[in-house]
Amino acid sequence: MPVLHPMAQADALMPRYATRFQCIGTRCEDNCCTGWRVHVDRKTYGAYRASAHPPLAGRFAEGVRRQRSGGSPEQYATIELRAGSRECVFLEERLCSIQRELGADKLSNTCAEYPRIARRTAQGIEQSLTLSCPEAARLALLADDALDFVGHRIDYRRDSMPHWAPRPGWSPAQIELVRVFCLQLMQTRELQVWERLAVLGLLCERLQGLEHEGRGAGAAALVEEFTALVAEGGVSALLADLQPFHEIQAQALFGLWLSRGRATGSEHQEEVRRAVLRGLGAEASTDGGQESLSADVVVAHYVQGLRRLPEALAQAPSLMTNYLLNDMFREAFPFADGAPFAQYQRLLVRFGMVRLLLVARCNAAGAGLPSAQDLAATVQVFCRRHQHDPSFARALDQVLANAGWDRLDRLWRFLKT
Ligand code: SF4
Known part of the structure; x- marks a missing residue:
């Protein structure tokens, strides 16, 4: 049987915890195949409709529905849930029957990739995980080095890697500069978390001003100004008189x-x-x-x-x-x-x-x-x-x-x- 979704390999930037992730399958306390409707991409939907696999072909016809409004190539159809348990109709004894019968390359992009989220940017591929997966959440939230950013080789589906188009008015270098500064600001241990967020708000307000004026080139000076504000201890004075609500x-x-x-x-x-x-x-x-x-x-x-x-x-x-x-x-x-x-x-x-x-x-x-x-x-x-x-x-x-x-x-x- 031909491979439905061919794979490729590449180096990606990702948080360290994502390199440690492995699905825990039947041991998972909040299985991702329960409670939310899974999208099926157009290519996978076509393969399901054309399937002649004896037990699954009929179930595909009943259990996979075209999205009639608001659909897109990635969200072309959805998989039905069982009434009552709200489990995916293809889940059997907590295992996926599509993967078991047809192989992982016949899973929809959503099922194959969850909880990973990847995109291609001007700087290369980035990958993170959504913390709606309990194992990803534990790995990301409980280890001090979890959010160190590292390079790591990944396997990915060649036909489903989204390209991230930067916002108009900002060059890739300006975007990189601002994104890195925001992440560094959020790791400034000398400030409390709420203080870091307060400074981030001030920065975003100023960035919005630059964007309105079409002056992405002003990003470097802004980052320099905020770096000095943090380094010189000006943040606490700025926020000192606030009363919590x-x-x-x-x-x-x-x-x-x-x-x-x-x-x-x-x-x-x-x-x-x-x-x-x-x-x-x-x-x-x-x-x-x-x-x-x-x-x-x-x-x-x-x-x-x-x-x-x-x-x-x-x-x-x-x-x-x-x-x-x-x-x-x-x-x-x-x-x-x-x-x-x-x-x-x-x-x-x-x-x-x-x-x-x-x-x-x-x-x-x-x-x-x-x-x-x-x-x-x-x-x-x-x-x-x-x-x-x-x-x-x-x-x-x-x-x-x-x-x-x-x-x-x-x-x-x-x-x-
Ligand atoms: S929620 Fe995460 S750990 Fe649980 S079954 Fe899904 S991918 Fe695996």
Whole structure:
């Protein structure tokens, strides 16, 4: 049988943890074949329709549906889920029957590549992993050297490597300079994580100004100015008089989690969801009804849990930094979709949600502390929801704007704890 998706090899830039990744298969607590609809690319869809394989041909006809609206060559069709368990219809005893019967080259691009995300840029190939995979999340969040960037040889599908087109007005060298500075800023240990993010916001605001004026050439001077600001210790003075606004940190985000944080047939996700509700003063509804909670109770629990968060994070000191670095590298921050400041706002609200969920886990652990594994699982469950539920992601992106909290001076108060 001819190879459907031929492979190639290349050197890629990636975080060190990605070189350590191996799918743990049947031992996985939140299998990626459950709870979210998998896209099938056009080439694979054609092969499934043409398949004469006795047991699978009929199942392809029933279980793989053309995407009639909003489709694209990569998202040409979707695989159905079983009613009730919400497992992929091709999953058998937690193993993929397509891979078993036809081989890995007959998997759709999504199935073959998950959780890897690769792209070709002007500088070469980059690869990272989405932390919606529990094993990827553990590797990325719990090791101090996980987000060191290294060169590594990878195998990839020749016909599915996306080319990343840089934003108009910026040369590849200017993009590289800004991206590297942003990643380095996020690793500045002399600053607290929220302070690094505050400086990043100021930088993105200025980058947006350059972009409006079509002056990408101004990037070098801007990076120099911000390097000096950090090196000369000017950041703490800049942020010294800020007052934290715990209400906005807790209320708006928890409202969203409460209304859209429901698990999708996964016991693991449901366990995390219940722990978060408990930790913010709510009991999960056992009959599928809507949980509700007063804003004062949520804020009081949030403030109490915030005091315990540093002690919990001492077990995984790089967790927050690594989460942010991974997101920024994965998204080619701040040059992906949207203007730099809009991307910054989206990064910030994800950070705020992760912080809220971790704070809730601290409370839910009672007199003890959540383990490092619990903290990683909480981030993973959030990533699963955010990256595989577009309506949740859209609502989260809008949460601060809807509350009128999208100006930098306000965002800094959202950041400060
Ligand atoms: S979620 Fe990750 S570890 Fe689990 S089955 Fe999928 S790729 Fe493997």
